[in-house]
Amino acid sequence: MQYRHAPAANHAALDAVLASAPGRPTLPVRLTVELAGRARVHLPADAPLTVWDPCCGAGATLTVLGLLVPGLARVVGTDADPGPLDLARRNLALLDPGGLTARAADLEALAARHDKPSYAEAATAARTLVPAGTPAWSVTLADARDTAAVRSALAGAGPHGTGPDLVLADLPHGHRTTWAASPTRTGGVAGTPAPDAGPVRAAADDRDPGVEFLRAVATALRPDAVVVAVGRGRTVPLPGGARPLERVRVGHRAAVLVRAGALQEG
Numbered sequence: 001m002q003y004r005h006a007p008a009a010n011h012a013a014l015d016a017v018l019a020s021a022p023g024r025p026t027l028p029v030r031l032t033v034e035l036a037g038r039a040r041v042h043l044p045a046d047a048p049l050t051v052w053d054p055c056c057g058a059g060a061t062l063t064v065l066g067l068l069v070p071g072l073a074r075v076v077g078t079d080a081d082p083g084p085l086d087l088a089r090r091n092l093a094l095l096d097p098g099g100l101t102a103r104a105a106d107l108e109a110l111a112a113r114h115d116k117p118s119y120a121e122a123a124t125a126a127r128t129l130v131p132a133g134t135p136a137w138s139v140t141l142a143d144a145r146d147t148a149a150v151r152s153a154l155a156g157a158g159p160h161g162t163g164p165d166l167v168l169a170d171l172p173h174g175h176r177t178t179w180a181a182s183p184t185r186t187g188g189v190a191g192t193p194a195p196d197a198g199p200v201r202a203a204a205d206d207r208d209p210g211v212e213f214l215r216a217v218a219t220a221l222r223p224d225a226v227v228v229a230v231g232r233g234r235t236v237p238l239p240g241g242a243r244p245l246e247r248v249r250v251g252h253r254a255a256v257l258v259r260a261g262a263l264q265e266g
């Protein structure tokens with residue numbers, strides 16, 4: 001993939017400003033900005049956007065978007081696991097007026113206490129970063145397949161309450177970020193996490209947890225909303241018949257951009 005919307009930059013200091021949980025890797029900053037830029041091409045120009053991350057984890061993806069991408073009105077995070085949501089609130093507080101200054105002060109205190117230059121560098125990054133905007137934000141515990149919980153978390157989101165314009169989801173992969181146990185799938189042991197999505201299969205399969213997830217996410221969206229899903233492996237499977245807007249590969253990741261309407265029909 002050639003980067004068209006995110007110039008090369010060293011984001012190490014921004015990474016250090018974000019609070020992260022060990023073993024919970026997040027999308028690279030540049031890839032996050034690039035995918036938002038590509039999605040934006042398919043959305044009305046200059047309209048303030050509402051972005052939903054339905055598996056927001058520690059909120060890094062949404063915080064990076066809020067800090068670096070102009071024109072966001074609101075970012076909404078939901079996740080089936082309560083574990084990382086306090087971190088998500090901490091990260092998203094960076095989008096509040098004064099949020100970066102407060103984080104810089106925390107990092108300076110840590111730098112003084114532990115005599116660690118990395119904290120001081122992160123503090124400088126927090127003080128010098130000029131945020132692209134100050135979108136409103138919220139974080140809620142919700143399994144993306146639980147329609148009622150999702151609708152309540154998204155209440156009032158989007159222009160005139162019409163829901164999010166853009167979904168950006170880094171799909172679960174690996175040991176620490178597995179799919180939550182399905183409330184609907186049969187054949188498994190209740191409460192047992194679905195197997196690691198592993199290298200995602202190219203063929204659409206309704207039993208694929210990613211396909212089930214995308215279908216569920218689309219039920220909460222307007223047909224013209226754009227969904228960006230990122231997975232590990234060669235491709236991100238879509239429901240049968242759903243035509244993507246675009247597919248990209250970058251390193252060991254694959255991403256798909258697709259209209260919610262295509263997911264609803266697929």
Ligand SMILES: C[S@@+](CC[C@H](N)C(=O)[O-])C[C@H]1O[C@@H](n2cnc3c(N)ncnc32)[C@H](O)[C@@H]1O
Pocket residue numbers: 025026027053054055056057058059060061062078079080081084142143144145170171172173177178179180213
């Ligand atoms: C790769 S992580 C996302 C990282 C996140 N973008 C960040 O910035 O930290 C995948 C997340 O999906 C969540 N997840 C798994 N199954 C889910 C489901 N059915 N509904 C919502 N979230 C789910 C996991 O709890 C995990 O936090």
